[in-house]
Amino acid sequence: MSFDLNLIAESLPMMLMGIGITFKLLIISGFLGLTLAIFLLLMRISGRWYLSFPAQVYIYVFRGTPILVQIFIIYYGLPQFETVRDSIFWPILREPMGCAILALTLNTGAYVSEILRGGVLGVSKGILEAGSALGMSVRQKFIYLTAPIAARLALPAYSNDVISLLKSTALASTITIADMTGIARTIVADTYAPYEIFISLAIVYMIFTFGIQKLFGVIERYLGRYTQREG
Amino acid sequence: MSTSDAQPLIQMQGVNKFFGSFQALKNINLEVRKGERIVVCGPSGSGKSTMIRCINRLEDHNDGHIIIDGKELTDQVKDINAVRREVGMVFQSFNLFPHMTIVKNLMLAQQLVRKIPKAEARETAMHYLKRVKIPEQAEKYPIALSGGQQQRVAIARALCMKPEIMLFDEPTSALDPEMINEVLEVMVDLAKEGMTMICVTHEMGFARSVADRIIFMDEGEIVEEAAPAQFFDNPKSERTKKFLSQILSH
Numbered sequence A: 001m002s003f004d005l006n007l008i009a010e011s012l013p014m015m016l017m018g019i020g021i022t023f024k025l026l027i028i029s030g031f032l033g034l035t036l037a038i039f040l041l042l043m044r045i046s047g048r049w050y051l052s053f054p055a056q057v058y059i060y061v062f063r064g065t066p067i068l069v070q071i072f073i074i075y076y077g078l079p080q081f082e083t084v085r086d087s088i089f090w091p092i093l094r095e096p097m098g099c100a101i102l103a104l105t106l107n108t109g110a111y112v113s114e115i116l117r118g119g120v121l122g123v124s125k126g127i128l129e130a131g132s133a134l135g136m137s138v139r140q141k142f143i144y145l146t147a148p149i150a151a152r153l154a155l156p157a158y159s160n161d162v163i164s165l166l167k168s169t170a171l172a173s174t175i176t177i178a179d180m181t182g183i184a185r186t187i188v189a190d191t192y193a194p195y196e197i198f199i200s201l202a203i204v205y206m207i208f209t210f211g212i213q214k215l216f217g218v219i220e221r222y223l224g225r226y227t228q229r230e231g
Numbered sequence B: 001m002s003t004s005d006a007q008p009l010i011q012m013q014g015v016n017k018f019f020g021s022f023q024a025l026k027n028i029n030l031e032v033r034k035g036e037r038i039v040v041c042g043p044s045g046s047g048k049s050t051m052i053r054c055i056n057r058l059e060d061h062n063d064g065h066i067i068i069d070g071k072e073l074t075d076q077v078k079d080i081n082a083v084r085r086e087v088g089m090v091f092q093s094f095n096l097f098p099h100m101t102i103v104k105n106l107m108l109a110q111q112l113v114r115k116i117p118k119a120e121a122r123e124t125a126m127h128y129l130k131r132v133k134i135p136e137q138a139e140k141y142p143i144a145l146s147g148g149q150q151q152r153v154a155i156a157r158a159l160c161m162k163p164e165i166m167l168f169d170e171p172t173s174a175l176d177p178e179m180i181n182e183v184l185e186v187m188v189d190l191a192k193e194g195m196t197m198i199c200v201t202h203e204m205g206f207a208r209s210v211a212d213r214i215i216f217m218d219e220g221e222i223v224e225e226a227a228p229a230q231f232f233d234n235p236k237s238e239r240t241k242k243f244l245s246q247i248l249s250h
Helices: A005-016 A019-044 A049-063 A067-080 A082-086 A096-121 A125-133 A138-175 A180-191 A194-223 B048-055 B077-086 B102-112 B118-131 B147-159 B177-192 B204-210 B228-233 B238-248
Strands: B010-019 B022-032 B037-041 B063-068 B087-090 B165-169 B196-200 B213-218 B221-226
Touching: A005 A180, A005 A194, A019 A049, A019 A096, A019 A138, A019 A180, A049 A096, A067 A082, A067 A096, A067 A138, A096 A138, A125 A138, A125 B087, A138 A180, A138 A194, A138 B102, A180 A194, B010 B048, B022 B048, B022 B221, B037 B048, B037 B204, B048 B063, B048 B165, B048 B196, B077 B087, B087 B147, B102 B118, B102 B147, B118 B147, B147 B165, B147 B177, B177 B196, B177 B204, B204 B228, B213 B228, B213 B238, B221 B228, B221 B238
Parallel strands: B037 B196, B037 B213, B087 B165, B165 B196
Antiparallel strands: B010 B022, B010 B063, B213 B221
């Protein structure tokens, strides 16, 4: 079997035209997902069953079903309902991009809230007791003690989820979105050369993953500067 | 040299505390007057930490009354925070805020709880860091300090809130031997200035020289309460004698 380097050289620039879409999916759903995750976390640790129970159910549903199925339900399923078509969200849900961002956001939000909860549980009880003994309120302890320490503890697992989200964006190609994977699939359909195209696509994702790893390494060193004895 | 103010600063009356079915405190009655220095000792699991943690409501009691400076501890959050502002606490494991520099550790609660402006909070922080003799560590993170230094910072952090009462929960138990004295010195200084103190500690030298009264606890009860001379030289209860022979024998 031959490996057509020319084909890679020709198709790589075309696939890279999808970078913008891939990054749009990653950044918007990453940001919205993190926001959602913080709300879910606050609900879960509120100590009130009518807040924590719905959050738990939500997390269970979105972790318990494949993200591809979630994308299909939102893209193919929701427009069946007239109320959805009449709602103010229709301009977003009508577009595949809106559906993909919604699905990725809802999915990553469930995972990230559990990651953040891990960080919160990792904050030592003694530190919070010291805050109480100084007269700090529950809210003050959360903002000034729990949140910054938990963020540092959750960061390695969170970076893992961002990398996972990057690769989940490829699923958007199944609902007609021309991200890098979408473009690659089109090229494969034209050239019948899945081997060359998908391998070069895989390498592009790996390069981005490398960049994300490096970025989180920098953030980790910054947030973790208090864990180093020197400097 | 206990003063004789009409109202005791701390009153515990018939306090019981349960952890599930285990009774950690049994009918505790204790009065502490302003300026008194109390040392609490007793075997592990005797309820001494639980008792002082009830005083600033890190633990809530099940029965009885705890009245601090005229304010009774109840479930009311406002009352608890009002009491906690007056009661400083030092923990066995220091519990500094690891993500903040030393000076920020000392400023945080001043700014949030006492609403003191930043510049003034910093000034107060540096004042107390000088008093515990480590102003040069102000900009470091806690991890860079030795255990003894961290515990002195913890004491300074509590003092920044200008408390009426200081609680010490085994402040030297987690320290390497050579660091114990630097912490005890700070505590002795504090006692000399007339701070009302309750110290859970096994440092019997400190107890003998500083305490007005020593309280011996066992199995959740106050077994004996006496001035140091009497406590060490002429203990009444058999349990006290046994405890003293165990800790003073080597």
